[in-house]
Amino acid sequence: MKKFSEIEYHRPDIEALKKAVEDAAAKIRDAKSYQEVKDAYFALQEREEADETMYTVAHIRNTVNMKDEFYDKELQWLQEAFAGTIPQYNAFAKALTGSQFRPQFEEEFGAQLLRKLDASLLTSDEKIIPETIRCEQLSQEYSKTAAGATTDFRGEECNFYGLLKHMQSTDRAERKEAFEAWAALYEKISPELEAQYAELVKLRNEMALKMGFNNYTEMAYVNRNRFDYKAEDAAKFREQVREIITPAVAKLRKIQQEKLGVDKLFYYDEELIFPDGNATPIGTTQELIDKAQKMYTEMSAETGEFFDFMKKYELFDLETRPGKHMGGYMTSMSLFKAPFIFSNFNGTSADVDVLTHEAGHAFQGYLALRSIDVDALRGSTAEINEIHSMSMEHFAYPWMELFFEENTEKYVTSHLLGALCTIPYLVSVDEFQHEVYAHPEYTAADWKRTWREIEQKYMPWRDYDGNEFLEAGGFWMQKQHIFLYPFYYIEYAMSQICAFQYYGRMKEDRKKAWEDYLRLCRAGGTKGYLELLKIGNLLSPFDAGTVEKSTAHVIEELSKRYTV
Numbered sequence: 001m002k003k004f005s006e007i008e009y010h011r012p013d014i015e016a017l018k019k020a021v022e023d024a025a026a027k028i029r030d031a032k033s034y035q036e037v038k039d040a041y042f043a044l045q046e047r048e049e050a051d052e053t054m055y056t057v058a059h060i061r062n063t064v065n066m067k068d069e070f071y072d073k074e075l076q077w078l079q080e081a082f083a084g085t086i087p088q089y090n091a092f093a094k095a096l097t098g099s100q101f102r103p104q105f106e107e108e109f110g111a112q113l114l115r116k117l118d119a120s121l122l123t124s125d126e127k128i129i130p131e132t133i134r135c136e137q138l139s140q141e142y143s144k145t146a147a148g149a150t151t152d153f154r155g156e157e158c159n160f161y162g163l164l165k166h167m168q169s170t171d172r173a174e175r176k177e178a179f180e181a182w183a184a185l186y187e188k189i190s191p192e193l194e195a196q197y198a199e200l201v202k203l204r205n206e207m208a209l210k211m212g213f214n215n216y217t218e219m220a221y222v223n224r225n226r227f228d229y230k231a232e233d234a235a236k237f238r239e240q241v242r243e244i245i246t247p248a249v250a251k252l253r254k255i256q257q258e259k260l261g262v263d264k265l266f267y268y269d270e271e272l273i274f275p276d277g278n279a280t281p282i283g284t285t286q287e288l289i290d291k292a293q294k295m296y297t298e299m300s301a302e303t304g305e306f307f308d309f310m311k312k313y314e315l316f317d318l319e320t321r322p323g324k325h326m327g328g329y330m331t332s333m334s335l336f337k338a339p340f341i342f343s344n345f346n347g348t349s350a351d352v353d354v355l356t357h358e359a360g361h362a363f364q365g366y367l368a369l370r371s372i373d374v375d376a377l378r379g380s381t382a383e384i385n386e387i388h389s390m391s392m393e394h395f396a397y398p399w400m401e402l403f404f405e406e407n408t409e410k411y412v413t414s415h416l417l418g419a420l421c422t423i424p425y426l427v428s429v430d431e432f433q434h435e436v437y438a439h440p441e442y443t444a445a446d447w448k449r450t451w452r453e454i455e456q457k458y459m460p461w462r463d464y465d466g467n468e469f470l471e472a473g474g475f476w477m478q479k480q481h482i483f484l485y486p487f488y489y490i491e492y493a494m495s496q497i498c499a500f501q502y503y504g505r506m507k508e509d510r511k512k513a514w515e516d517y518l519r520l521c522r523a524g525g526t527k528g529y530l531e532l533l534k535i536g537n538l539l540s541p542f543d544a545g546t547v548e549k550s551t552a553h554v555i556e557e558l559s560k561r562y563t564v
Contacts, residue, residue: 001336003314009058011074012051014081020047021088028095034104041096041105045375053335055082060340063325064317066147072140079136087126093117109374110526116225116376123223128207135203142196142483147325151185153178160185160478161320161344167268168348170277179268180467186478187469193477194444204486205440216437220487225381228529231434233542234490238427238458240547241493246458248555249421253461258564266465270421273414273562279407281352285318285345288403292355295399300514306366307359313338315362318354320344327480328354330361330389334378337369349411352403353393360392361385368524380525382488384532386495387502391517393419394503413561419500420554423493424458429479430490431458437486448473494541500550501538507553 027040055078062071097117099105106114150159153166158181166178186193201216208219217231257265260275272278281288289311296307310316315338328343339362343354364385368378379385393415401408428451435450436442442450452473455462464470476482481489505513520536530540539546 001313001338004060004338004340005314007057007333007336009061009074010054012054012078012081014084017047017051018085018088020044021085021092025088025092025095028092028099031099031101034101037096037099037101037105038108042373044092049334049375053333056331056333056340060317060331060342063143063329063342065323066144066325067323072144076137076140079140080133083129083132083136086124086129086132090121090124090126093121097121109377112525112527113374113376115227115528119222119225119227123211123219125211128210131203131207131210135200138196138200138203139484142193142480143325145189145192145196146480147323149185149189150322151181153181157322159320159322159324160326161346164271164350165346165348168271168278170272170275172262172269175268175272176266176465179266179465183464183467183470183474186474190469190474190477193483194447197447197477197483198444200483200486201436201440201442205437216440216486217434220437224487226383226529229542234430234434237490237494237541237547238431240541240544241423241427242458244547245420245423245551246460248551249424249459250461252417252421252558252562255562255564259562264463265461266463267470268465273417274410278414279349279404279411280347281349281403282405283403285351288351288355289316289318291402292359295396295402296359298399299395300518302367302518303363306363309366310339310341310359310362315340316343317341318343318345318351320346328358330358330365332365332369332378334369334375337366339363339365339369349404349414352400352411353415356393356396357389360389363392364388364521364524367521371522372524372526374526377525380523380532381529382491383494383529384520384525386491387498387536387538388521390419390492390495390499391502394499394506395514395517409561413558416554417558417562419496420551420558423496426489426493426496428454428458429476429482430487430493432476433482433487433489447476451476497541497547497550498533498536498538500554504550504553 021044024040024044028037031037031040058071058074058078061068062075066072096102096105097114102114147159150157151163152158153163156162160182163178163182163185167175167182169175169178204216204219208216211219213219221231253265253270256269256273260269260272262269283291293307293311297304318341324344325342326344328341330339330341332339341354341358341362343351343358345351345354365379372378397412400411404411431454432451435454436447439446450473452471455473455475479489502513502517505516516537520532520538523532523535527535533540539549541547
């Protein structure tokens with residue numbers, strides 16, 4: 001294993017990969033024993049790990065600098081080339097799912113892998129290759145549009161993330177000015193974003209119809225391996241949020257208004273939790289990494305080993321800069337058994353959240369890469385994956401003094417407040433996407449109207465101080481998931497409910513809570529969603545009363561922590 005910066009990129013041989021997939025499918029079809037099926041599967045996996053790792057290296061380097069022409073063009077080539085392997089992979093999936101040795105495969109590795117392959121055959125076909133390629137191109141265009149958006153703010157060139165830190169200023173005039181600049185930046189690129197999204201919605205709907213679905217929502221649920229719940233269950237969960245969490249947050253926003261001493265709480269006030277300023281981490285990026293290493297060393301033997309590995313091989317790119325992709329993510333290079341963390345540090349407490357949230361993902365990936373043989377089962381669906389990350393944020397509380405010193409209690413209060421207050425927004429994004437894909441004929445004006453209606457339903461306190469673009473409903477387009485990862489967002493809300501369960505348990509028996517969490521991490525994606533919740537000793541967010549049970553202790557704690 002080399003440091004990430006020293007890894008040499010080699011373009012995958014796609015024709016050789018196609019041949020390897022075809023050979024594996026033939027061996028499985030002709031197999032006379034289960035061992036032959038198993039050998040063919042793992043021989044192909046070994047080949048895939050090398051090719052997919054090179055794809056991941058190219059993807060990381062593209063997102064680190066979207067102005068790099070080589071990796072921009074290379075990623076476009078890779079997206080098109082890998083889309084061309086759909087026929088071969090479909091034949092492979094049909095061979096394995098239809099094998100007479102399927103029962104033995106399921107007995108050794110569980111039913112989940114074959115369920116995923118069954119699902120892939122419903123959502124992947126060579127007849128939708130052109131649409132698949134075009135969607136990838138549009139996603140890349142969107143990412144470049146958003147990453148390239150910058151503005152001059154008080155003499156500093158800022159992207160969206162650079163402006164956010166100014167929206168936490170104790171100076172309300174600065175907050176408002178940053179907010180107006182942020183909104184103006186989105187309004188400026190909104191024609192491009194709306195055009196890109198319109199084509200994405202059209203293409204996704206066309207793919208769904210070609211594949212025999214009634215609409216894209218149905219296809220997305222299968223594509224995201226949502227085997228254990230349907231759109232109706234998601235709607236019931238959102239209603240639990242509206243009934244339990246929205247009123248609690250409304251009360252907290254009222255307290256915030258009084259604490260800040262403002263007549264009305266506007267959107268640009270929401271991020272300032274304390275009138276004398278939010279807690280900000282102390283130290284340079286390298287110092288924060290060093291502090292995180294100390295934290296994970298003390299947390300457990302497993303987390304210590306994991307973070308030492310990450311630091312040794314420099315598996316991070318953390319600081320924001322113009323031309324860098326927005327957001328944060330964790331990805332894995334299975335050939336090297338190495339996770340990678342990408343982020344946009346901006347000098348706020350969110351920088352520490354990256355070192356807990358994305359590290360939670362990376363920690364689970366590090367464990368799975370070393371303990372689960374089937375690569376496709378190392379990670380779970382997002383509903384479980386986000387429990388790994390969000391729970392780690394709470395498990396890290398005892399070490400926050402390393403990062404915030406005398407402002408530690410401020411940070412913990414802000415973090416807990418933010419975790420609860422974000423949930424209504426998370427479900428708003430989910431409901432918005434259900435509406436968009438239920439009405440593929442909607443125009444950009446319809447999207448704005450729909451967003452504003454949903455926003456007022458779940459976040460009635462939201463006020464943009466007369467900003468016409470946002471008051472009309474333009475806020476929806478600031479969420480990259482809507483463009484890049486359709487229907488991926490309610491998972492954050494569901495996972496936060498589960499993370500709150502672990503947090504409540506931590507207060508009573510930290511050792512037991514950690515054991516439950518570790519067991520969930522080690523299970524990866526070897527089981528379905530509801531089975532994994534049982535393994536982790538967690539209540540299902542869909543069950544009546546779960547939202548109330550999971551958040552009651554958080555609301556109570558905040559009633560003591562956050563007062564006028």
